[in-house]
Amino acid sequence: MITIYVPCDAAAIACGANKVAAALLAKLVPDISIVRTGSRGLFWLEPMIEVATPEGRIAYGPVKPGDIDSLIAADFLNGGDHLLRLGKPEEIPYLARQTRLTFERCGVVDPLSITDYRAHGGYAGLEAAIAMEGEAITEMVKASGLRGRGGAGFPTGIKWNTVRLAQADQKYIVCNADEGDSGTFADRMVMEGDPFMLIEGMTIAGLAVGATKGYIYIRSEYPHAFKTMSRAIEIATREGALGPSVFGCGRAFTLEARLGAGAYICGEETSLLESLEGRRGVVRAKPPLPALEGLFGLPTAVNNVLSLATVPYVLAHGAQAYADYGMGRSRGTLCIQLGGNIKHGGLIEVAFGMTLREAIEDFGGGTASGRPIRAVQVGGPLGAYWPESLFDTPLDYEAFAAKAGLVGHGGIVVFDDTVDLAAQARFAFEFCAAESCGKCTPCRIGAVRGVETMDKIIAGTDVDKNMTLVSDLCQTMTDASLCAMGGLTPIPVVSAMTHFPGDFVPAPLRIAAE
Amino acid sequence: MPSYDAWNTGEATQIVASFAGRDGAALPMLHALQERFGFIDKAIVPVMAEALNLSRAEIHGTITFYHDFRDHLPGRHTVKLCRAEACQSRGAVALHRQMMEKLGVDWHGTTVDGAITLQPVFCLGLCANAPAALVDDEPVGNLDSSAIDAMIAEARA
Ligand SMILES: Cc1cc2nc3c(=O)[nH]c(=O)nc-3n(C[C@H](O)[C@H](O)[C@H](O)COP(=O)(O)O)c2cc1C
Ligand code: SF4
Ligand code: FES
Numbered sequence: 308m309i310t311i312y313v314p315c316d317a318a319a320i321a322c323g324a325n326k327v328a329a330a331l332l333a334k335l336v337p338d339i340s341i342v343r344t345g346s347r348g349l350f351w352l353e354p355m356i357e358v359a360t361p362e363g364r365i366a367y368g369p370v371k372p373g374d375i376d377s378l379i380a381a382d383f384l385n386g387g388d389h390l391l392r393l394g395k396p397e398e399i400p401y402l403a404r405q406t407r408l409t410f411e412r413c414g415v416v417d418p419l420s421i422t423d424y425r426a427h428g429g430y431a432g433l434e435a436a437i438a439m440e441g442e443a444i445t446e447m448v449k450a451s452g453l454r455g456r457g458g459a460g461f462p463t464g465i466k467w468n469t470v471r472l473a474q475a476d477q478k479y480i481v482c483n484a485d486e487g488d489s490g491t492f493a494d495r496m497v498m499e500g501d502p503f504m505l506i507e508g509m510t511i512a513g514l515a516v517g518a519t520k521g522y523i524y525i526r527s528e529y530p531h532a533f534k535t536m537s538r539a540i541e542i543a544t545r546e547g548a549l550g551p552s553v554f555g556c557g558r559a560f561t562l563e564a565r566l567g568a569g570a571y572i573c574g575e576e577t578s579l580l581e582s583l584e585g586r587r588g589v590v591r592a593k594p595p596l597p598a599l600e601g602l603f604g605l606p607t608a609v610n611n612v613l614s615l616a617t618v619p620y621v622l623a624h625g626a627q628a629y630a631d632y633g634m635g636r637s638r639g640t641l642c643i644q645l646g647g648n649i650k651h652g653g654l655i656e657v658a659f660g661m662t663l664r665e666a667i668e669d670f671g672g673g674t675a676s677g678r679p680i681r682a683v684q685v686g687g688p689l690g691a692y693w694p695e696s697l698f699d700t701p702l703d704y705e706a707f708a709a710k711a712g713l714v715g716h717g718g719i720v721v722f723d724d725t726v727d728l729a730a731q732a733r734f735a736f737e738f739c740a741a742e743s744c745g746k747c748t749p750c751r752i753g754a755v756r757g758v759e760t761m762d763k764i765i766a767g768t769d770v771d772k773n774m775t776l777v778s779d780l781c782q783t784m785t786d787a788s789l790c791a792m793g794g795l796t797p798i799p800v801v802s803a804m805t806h807f808p809g810d811f812v813p814a815p816l817r818i819a820a821e
Numbered sequence: 822m823p824s825y826d827a828w829n830t831g832e833a834t835q836i837v838a839s840f841a842g843r844d845g846a847a848l849p850m851l852h853a854l855q856e857r858f859g860f861i862d863k864a865i866v867p868v869m870a871e872a873l874n875l876s877r878a879e880i881h882g883t884i885t886f887y888h889d890f891r892d893h894l895p896g897r898h899t900v901k902l903c904r905a906e907a908c909q910s911r912g913a914v915a916l917h918r919q920m921m922e923k924l925g926v927d928w929h930g931t932t933v934d935g936a937i938t939l940q941p942v943f944c945l946g947l948c949a950n951a952p953a954a955l956v957d958d959e960p961v962g963n964l965d966s967s968a969i970d971a972m973i974a975e976a977r978a
Binding site: 317318320321322350351353486487488489490491492494495527528529530531566567568569570571582583584585586587588589603644645646647649652653675676684688718720721722723726731734738741742 | 844845846847848849851852873875879882883886887888889890901905906907908909910911942943944945946947948949950951953955958959960961962963
């Protein structure tokens with residue numbers, strides 16, 4: 308019996324992985340057993356299947372159901388040569404050049420096998436944490452330099468310490484799995500490919516701050532992640548990894564996965580808490596900080612999936628092992644998500660400090676369309692549009708902020724030379740208008756005005772006057788919005804106007820300008 | 822294809838009651854109702870208000886805040902098309918326009934034959950395989966016009 312690994316990650320399924328798995332079974336039962344895994348994150352090669360051979364796993368991809376006869380003829384079950392043969396996956400340059408700490412197991416293990424998880428180093432972090440005081444755990448996370456991966460980059464250990472020191476009978480750990488930023492999918496990959504790591508990270512967080520209950524708020528656009536996460540919670544509970552006495556340590560931690568309902572703003576932490584409480588996802592004013600008055604008014608640590616999923620590594624290998632990676636105040640690894648018009652899109656985990664150019668050229672290999680790259684947007688829908696002249700900026704929170712951009716959740720979306728930045732600026736306003744929670748006027752009304760004014764600019768009506776209007780509007784939104792939804796929408800707009808001014812002149816003049 | 826039961830306020834009330842004792846249960850309730858009946862009938866508003874000890878206005882406010890919750894049945898298949906930036910960079914805007922012309926519907930519309938409801942979404946986390954869609958929870962990537970034609974044909978079969 309030969310084992311074949313076929314990903315069940317949503318992106319692999321989107322490329323036909325389920326059909327490939329069915330076709331393999333139809334042709335090869337009873338000679339093979341299929342193990343479904345997460346994805347390695349080399350999405351142009353999906354569905355990428357791996358065969359267990361005496362020399363290790365051998366990958367083939369992208370495999371279509373129609374390739375299976377020729378794969379059999381090539382003796383792929385013994386690693387035979389074939390046009391689609393990729394060799395050992397860990398030797399594929401795209402993977403070999405990465406530093407996979409958080410994504411070490413993703414694509415390797417069966418996401419719902421706790422045995423597999425343990426065999427690959429899982430639960431070593433929690434075991435260490437169980438033997439420690441909450442304060443020591445918090446200090447260790449602080450020393451690792453881990454900063455929140457949800458966008459704001461706030462030091463995780465400092466947030467935990469605030470929750471830890473708060474006095475209350477009940478405290479909560481809330482995992483922000485809303486992953487609303489376009490161009491991002493790392494949270495999804497963790498939940499579909501290595502869910503026990505997130506459970507372990509949240510349990511460690513619970514021990515650190517003294518919280519006994521956790522929620523994972525997952526966006527409804529991720530039905531597969533929700534299913535896998537929910538089943539993993541059931542399994543962990545059955546195995547005693549969650550429950551009234553975690554692994555018999557005498558301390559409780561239980562978890563529940565909750566589904567969002569299609570609102571981008573519910574990724575903002577206070578809106579998320581409102582939603583978890585069963586209300587409209589309207590942003591709360593801060594203070595009070597959620598760390599002190601969060602879910603149901605009680606002390607709550609709200610953290611992104613990747614922040615929590617990185618904690619087991621820190622506990623298992625030590626704070627210094629993690630802090631040794633990175634640059635400046637950005638310690639550890641950044642999980643870059645490369646997407647859009649790119650030849651080799653995927654998940655790239657590397658130490659902070661790699662340049663944007665290395666990501667899109669060396670890893671990405673240029674556009675999928677074969678045309679020149681004209682712009683990239685980094686950091687989701689509230690991130691800046693940048694031209695080629697900024698590509699040598701290192702991926703680091705401070706370096707990006709210095710150039711009026713943001714790393715955000717690490718998504719990079721690539722556009723070729725057919726992109727129209729005026730249309731992209733208009734979309735930024737349109738998105739804000741559609742997804743604003745409505746609490747404050749600069750955002751709610753400003754975004755609608757922004758769309759109208761961009762329409763005039765695109766139509767060539769009073770362009771100079773309307774450009775000034777957009778600039779003023781952006782200033783108001785930046786200064787007077789309650790949260791970063793309205794406050795950062797000007798970033799894509801202003802960056803597009805600053806770096807691509809030629810796209811904002813009337814169409815006939817544009818041609819003349821070229 | 823998802824299949825739904827005809828709306829029944831009695832059964833819906835039982836669903837609401839099954840969440841008794843769970844904190845902040847409004848969203849899980851609404852998801853369970855919509856999964857069973859395909860939409861949320863406003864008859865449930867007073868029932869939920871009573872169960873959750875909130876005002877009717879608050880329940881109504883919650884239902885209408887979220888893009889997911891509908892007040893009418895969708896078509897036999899729901900196609901969620903990603904309108905966000907990575908998909909735009911691969912021609913999603915033109916592709917969506919084409920699809921809407923073929924189907925004779927706009928966003929949120931249902932085809933006359935009741936086969937397809939078209940919904941906009943902002944990112945499905947399939948951004949390296951753009952343009953992307955979810956067809957009744959089944960992810961589809963690298964969409965082009967022939968893939969769209971096949972999707973429509975399958976939905977109508
Ligand atoms: C409009 C808006 C959307 C956001 N969306 C997300 C999201 O989808 N996921 C996330 O983790 N954080 C998101 N955030 C950031 C959260 O408010 C919060 O900073 C984060 O969950 C804290 O976790 P961290 O410290 O681990 O990063 C968003 C913020 C804003 C203003
Ligand atoms: S900026 Fe927008 S999303 Fe944020 S609180 Fe104000 S209206 Fe709501
Ligand atoms: S932007 Fe379309 S799937 Fe992410």
